[in-house]
Amino acid sequence: MITxxxxxxxxxxxxxxxxxxxxxxxxxxxxxxxxxSADGRPSVARRIAAQHLLPGHSEINLALPMLPLPELxxxxxxxxxxxxxxxxxxxxxxxxxxxxDPLVYGSFAYLFDRLGERYPxxxxxxxxSFTAAAAAARKPLVGRAQTMVVLPATLPRDALLxxxxxxxxxxxxKLGRNLAKVREVIYELGxxxxxxxxxxxxxxxxxxxxxxxxxxxxxxYFSLLLLPAGRPS
Numbered sequence: 001m002i003t004x005x006x007x008x009x010x011x012x013x014x015x016x017x018x019x020x021x022x023x024x025x026x027x028x029x030x031x032x033x034x035x036x037s038a039d040g041r042p043s044v045a046r047r048i049a050a051q052h053l054l055p056g057h058s059e060i061n062l063a064l065p066m067l068p069l070p071e072l073x074x075x076x077x078x079x080x081x082x083x084x085x086x087x088x089x090x091x092x093x094x095x096x097x098x099x100x101d102p103l104v105y106g107s108f109a110y111l112f113d114r115l116g117e118r119y120p121x122x123x124x125x126x127x128x129s130f131t132a133a134a135a136a137a138r139k140p141l142v143g144r145a146q147t148m149v150v151l152p153a154t155l156p157r158d159a160l161l162x163x164x165x166x167x168x169x170x171x172x173x174k175l176g177r178n179l180a181k182v183r184e185v186i187y188e189l190g191x192x193x194x195x196x197x198x199x200x201x202x203x204x205x206x207x208x209x210x211x212x213x214x215x216x217x218x219x220x221y222f223s224l225l226l227l228p229a230g231r232p233s
Contacts, residue, residue, distance in 0.1 A: 004032075004088040006119045007095040008102035008112060010126015011048045013222075014203020018127045024052050026124055030095035032087045034060035034080070036107045044222070045097035048203070060084060060094070064107070077107075081114035088119045099222075101126045105152070105173065130171035133198035133226055137208050142169045144232035153178035153225075160185045168229035175219040182225060186211060191227055199223035 007026050012018035019027075027033065033053060037043040040063065046053075062080035065072045084094050102108035102123050112121065130150060134141050142148045146168040151160060153175045160182065164170050172182055186195050195211035199220050211225060 001089075002091060003119050004090065004092040004094060006084070006088060006111075006115055006121040007093065008106070008108035008121070008123040009049075009095050009097055010101040010106075010124055011045050011097050011099060012127040013100055013129040013132040013201045014048060014206070015132075016048055016051050018132070018202060019049065019052060020124065020126070023124045023126065026095050027052050028054055030093040031056075032058045032060065032084075032092050032094040033097065034062060034084055034094055035097040036062045036064055036080075038064050043097070045099045048099065049097050058087075058092075060087070062107075073110075077110040077114065081111055084111065085115060085118070088115070098126065100128045104128050104150075127202075129173065129201050129222070130224060130226065132201040133171070133196075133208075133224055134228070136198055136201050136206060137196045137226060139196060139226065139228045141171070141226065142229050142232075146229045146232055148229070153182050157181055157185060161188065164189060164191070164227065170225075170227040172225040172227075174221060175223045175225065176221045177218050179219045179223075180217040183211065183214075183217075186225070186227070194227060196226040196228070197223065198226065 009023050035043040035046045060083050064076050087094050096108050098106045098108045148169040149163050149167045150171045151163055153172050186192050192212050197209055197211050197214050199207045200222055
């Protein structure tokens, strides 16, 4: 039996113009569009892609509970995969919208685990938040043989200290309620002067400033810190 195709489509960090030509083509060609929304709030991915969607699309809204209970999230992904699978079984292509890149801290990875081996699947890469943030800050991150790590701010304090301490540059994502902890780590490492805070990179409400000029102890979920490396010799 011929089934529909599953696409994980990266829509970038916020600016609708950062969708790739391929991503826009896939959205135009797919009769079913799926996306994740958290705690009943409107889907960020859908908002980014909205101007590229066509009338007549069927939409699947996957509601995720944003609670520290893995079993609830797993059940939500199981239910979402079942709904998407039903469309694929009917021969309908499904494009799953993902902020940033589908496979970099992306919700699509959980759907891919459930559906990727059963149906023809393609991933369309997207611009990630930390490269958009570097562009907004106009700061090169790394060059030549310099190294860089990408870290979730949810890591324990000691893990952040160790990871940042052994690299030339870093991007620390998902600041939110972890901002105070991350700031403490940055100051302890003596890196406060080079740290750059960016929220809503490339999107509405974009904000860029030095960490030393930031007074808040909490930040939006879609915020990050950049620690650019020094210029390579």
